[in-house]
Amino acid sequence: MHQKYQKQGLVIISVSLDDAEDRDSVKEAEDFLKKMKASFQNFLLEEKPEVWQKKLNAEAVPLVFVFNRQGQIEKKFMESPSHEVLEKLIEQLLRKSDKP
Template structure:
């Protein structure tokens, strides 16, 4: 019976995981619209960022790579905010706003953070954390990064400089 269950789960994953990947917005496509509430109670919608370069980071408080990425995003936001970069942290934890606020304070986040609901997670085709989407000034997906390391840092910095100069 256990072999049967494993086979069924494997089959289901084989069929549906590619469908989720197809649902993720691709480079050059419009970013899916969203409406979230920040941890400070501010309503945030995608259209608020029209004409700006937006960096969305989907993260959790327990993910070590996420902690590395938020540290770098704080620096990027500080460096490029005056040139038009906006950063929005989107948390996927089920633990609620209090834990996310504590994480934001402990990591000195200098950008808004909100909880990403299930519909937003689906719209953006999330499969891992951290996942970063870079959205250009016209609202199109410029790039998607899954995971975080030094190579992502370098590519992200180059891309942001390019987009901000357009």
């Protein structure tokens, strides 16, 4: 999806919430991203769960946030949305942002 829409302005960022000190977890996350051929930026969050859970108003992962071009949250998924649902939302936002 990143490759398909990046020229229209789509930016995808993944954030791993794995314990940064747990090398096995970090390696597993890296291997997963390589397997999925992730072509977008990936970060490892180095905060304790209590911190990000409070900031994101979330209890569990996975979480998917979709932001508009103004940096506002358009949609928050408490579990992984289907590819179709996510793509439809992204297409709507890209069309909306193209209008004057």
